[in-house]
Amino acid sequence: MTQRSTLKIRRVGIDTWRENVVYMHRDCPVVRAAGFQALSKVEVHANGQVILAVLNVVSDERIVSACELGVSEDAFRRLGVEDGHSASIAHAEPARSIGALHRKISGERLGKDELASIIRDIADARYSKIELAAFVVATNQYELDREEVVHLTEAMIDVGRRLNWQREVGHGLVVDKHCIGGIPGNRTSMLVVPIVAAHGMLCPKTSSRAITSPAGTADTMEVLAQVELPFERMVQIVRDTRACLAWGGTADLSPADDILISVERPLSIDSPGQMVASILSKKIAAGSTHLVLDIPVGPSAKVRSMAEAQRLKKLFEYVAKHLRLQLDVVLSDGRQPIGHGIGPVLEARDVMQVLQGDPAAPQDLRQKALRLAGRMIEFDPDVRGGEGFQIARDILDSGRALAQMNAIIDAQGRRADVPAAGALQAEILALEDGVVVAMDNLRIARIARLAGAPQVPAAGLDLLKRLGDSVVKGDPLYRIHAQYEADLQFARTHAEKDCGYRLGRAEQLPHEFASGVLFMM
Amino acid sequence: MTQRSTLKIRRVGIDTWRENVVYMHRDCPVVRAAGFQALSKVEVHANGQVILAVLNVVSDERIVSACELGVSEDAFRRLGVEDGHSASIAHAEPARSIGALHRKISGERLGKDELASIIRDIADARYSKIELAAFVVATNQYELDREEVVHLTEAMIDVGRRLNWQREVGHGLVVDKHCIGGIPGNRTSMLVVPIVAAHGMLCPKTSSRAITSPAGTADTMEVLAQVELPFERMVQIVRDTRACLAWGGTADLSPADDILISVERPLSIDSPGQMVASILSKKIAAGSTHLVLDIPVGPSAKVRSMAEAQRLKKLFEYVAKHLRLQLDVVLSDGRQPIGHGIGPVLEARDVMQVLQGDPAAPQDLRQKALRLAGRMIEFDPDVRGGEGFQIARDILDSGRALAQMNAIIDAQGRRADVPAAGALQAEILALEDGVVVAMDNLRIARIARLAGAPQVPAAGLDLLKRLGDSVVKGDPLYRIHAQYEADLQFARTHAEKDCGYRLGRAEQLPHEFASGVLFMM
DSSP: OOOOEEEEEEEOOEEOTTOOEEEEETTOHHHHHHTOOTTOEEEEEETTEEEEEEEEEEOOTTTOOTTEEEEOHHHHHHHTOOTTOEEEEEEOOOOTTHHHHHHHHTTOOOOHHHHHHHHHHHHTTOSOHHHHHHHHHHTSTTSSOHHHHHHHHHHHHHTSOOOOHHHHHSOOOBEEEEEOOOOTTOOTHHHHHHHHHHTTOBEEEEEOOOSSSSOOHHHHHTTTBOOOOOHHHHHHHHHHHSEEEEEOTTSOSOHHHHHHHHHHHHHTOOOHHHHHHHHHHHHHHTTOSEEEEEEEESTTSSBOSHHHHHHHHHHHHHHHHHTTOEEEEEEEEOSSOSSSEESHHHHHHHHHHHHHTOTTSOHHHHHHHHHHHHHHHTTSTTSOTTOHHHHHHHHHHTTHHHHHHHHHHHHHOBOSSOOOSOSEEEEEEOSSSEEEEEEOHHHHHHHHHHTTTTTSTTOEEEEOOOTTOEEOTTOEEEEEEESSHHHHHHHHHHHHHOOSEEEEOGGGSOHHHHTTOOOOO | OOOOEEEEEEEOOEEOTTOOEEEEETTOHHHHHHTOOTTOEEEEEETTEEEEEEEEEEOOTTTOOTTEEEEOHHHHHHHTOOTTOEEEEEEOOOOTTHHHHHHHHTTOOOOHHHHHHHHHHHHTTOSOHHHHHHHHHHTSTTSSOHHHHHHHHHHHHHTSOOOOHHHHHSOOOBEEEEEOOOOTTOOTHHHHHHHHHHTTOBEEEEEOOOSSSSOOHHHHHTTTBOOOOOHHHHHHHHHHHSEEEEEOTTSOSOHHHHHHHHHHHHHTOOOHHHHHHHHHHHHHHTTOSEEEEEEEESTTSSBOSHHHHHHHHHHHHHHHHHTTOEEEEEEEEOSSOSSSEESHHHHHHHHHHHHTTOTTSOHHHHHHHHHHHHHHHTTSTTSOTTOHHHHHHHHHHTTHHHHHHHHHHHHHOBOSSOOOSOSEEEEEEOSSSEEEEEEOHHHHHHHHHHTTTTTSTTOEEEEOOOTTOEEOTTOEEEEEEESSHHHHHHHHHHHHHOOSEEEEOGGGSOHHHHTTOOOOO
């Protein structure tokens, strides 16, 4: 409405987390004349660029004066102009895909072009947070059919950068491993990657930092080595060692997914369709050709029943097949944490113990890593089905995996001093005699976070008892490590309310544990 | 997580439109130690108050320095403390009703207590914009059943202020009239209110300003009189004149609804359940006991078919019955604008012409207002069914409605100078001979807004032809009025692309028009 008017751009140092926000003064003649309201969507034109942004109305001259156009850090980066550059604004037409968004909100099925146009607009930051939330909720559970998930995944790949390892390293078969998450201590990547790289496979692994968990692979690897690697450096490391264990945050592999996660996380929404599109788009964009996917199943895991796990597995397989990704899905035991340590430093300790063949090493972590690595090794056309596990075990037991890990650590940049676990400690004790019949992953993760993990890498839990273990009253179940007294007290108070362990009689144990049989895989 | 730390509050003059936002510097030790991220939800404790807010991370000392806690205007008002007051922050627990929100997102039916707890959290500003959007989308079409709409409406009433006219004015029967909107020029309230007040009924009408339309009743009444009235003044006016035509924005009648609208508007979502709860909660909170509700039906109205209108009518009736509101729903002709003028000044002119019995007055506006007023008058136990229309007509034709309107205008505060329609004009001409067979309400409203309405009250359209009129090529269809040359050109350019009228042959006219029979009511 009304003419565009010229304003002077002022960079406003506010991080709006991937949303373009502009700040204009209440007394700005443009605001008054055009009838802009708080949260109006506006088009900003500057230097031949056009971006969409949400308007915040300001009454403080220290932020913007009447003839300035304040732009948030995100918007400033997208415009790519200097402070003080002239710009004009106008009422924004809705993003082109808003019609498709409304059809999805009404429960309609969307076609390939419609999903592509939504994802393009999201990647171009044309959606407000409100519109993103609407898309995430509208595509939640039961709303996306398999075809739609294929189209969504393709669209997410198309708007991002795509790595080509054939070109970079001259290697066509690129293996990867991913877990859908939810199990504390489940640090298998740091074992699997050196094992399969020692077998000669290319495994350039990028991982995330923890979002809601006490540690991500990137956080844990960072205890040992640098993980924030410029792309060219990462390529060189992969050329030299066939592998890496880097943080994937800078690679811009799936920019639309990164933006969607900014609303999925606060909403705690992780629907099957979105999960599949998010994971597979990132893996394919990262250049992976073969993927082993770990889906833990358990009463406090992300996937709570075998029926649900099977449905999710089939959806992953369907989409992977259409996108020509070789996929091997493993349903694993998700009824308790993996390993002893929870938190970056404690998990790094577990990993190094397994690699070093330390008798104190957690056997469950070793076993699970060998099984996953074995499945990846079987992607090698020269390996017979069923032989992967033994090859992996030989590589680990011979010390070749440790040597490979050290090569990766040195290539990425070894940390001079590996920190020790937090010096402040508290033990959480059994309140009665019994057998551990259940462990609550969510509760245990929460207590580790209260102790400070992952922001404080040395904080976390060291588990002393596991499912099936007999305890007598007063036995320590786990030890809390913290760096700050207040964190220790906070975690202890929560643990004393509900420590996350349930004690009972041996008969209450799930059958597989009572009989010593491994649950799945 | 981690201890609360003390910071100094700094009011940041940013209007975040009902979302609590706090601004903290990237280098603030609290941000670093507690691991707060952009868009984290935090609890702010100050002066015994606790509010939830979304965190924006700032890198500019002019906005906040490292030990300050910047708070947006909304958050500052809610905290009710001085600039410089000490405050502490902590990671926020999710709002108590977030579990219920997730159940709704998964498609479950919510009970009374769950909906009440969501609405309470929304009214207390414990939801972020993202969570509000999730609620709005999750409760969209097909998702809320009738019982849920009853509970949602009740919950919205319970968290707001509720007027009691029996106590204020000693009158038990309070009549009101509402239209669900979407029809330009449909300014019947300004006729209906003086007519029913002249009949002796209590009709304290509060209206909104235009959100997406070229004029709301409050905008139009403001051409003639003050509409922003403090509550006590409004009560006195109602005591004196039995009526008012005030802006309802300050009354705090349905605070949760006001907050929900802040996301429904940018999403253009107006689902039946939300519409019913929004309208009925506001009417009941305003103390109305009897309501006539106008649902216009037409191809470019909000409700596009009779079947849809009937479903919506039944939902309104069901909820009203459970909340003991006497409701009379009128399905009206929504296939074209009502009256000649579109825009505050032009619509006020139409209203006054009808009240003054001016032969130039738009007959459709007069007729519709009389029918609606007649239905309201029949709420009077002393009036026989079918007599309302005649009583209304007698009141209008005798000049008593005009006298009543003048009394209301004087009581609210008469505008010294009623502005004339915008002096800049352009006529939009028929491009061929034919009969007007369709009019597009949305397009016509949009052109009126481009001309400047409602921000420029004198801007808008004056319609010269209506459905069924014969035109010859070159006849003016309507006149655009504007105050600024750029607005006039902008509106004209859009009108020349598509003027909103469709010309055709008389046989293409809907039957009721061809035969001169009024469509509905």
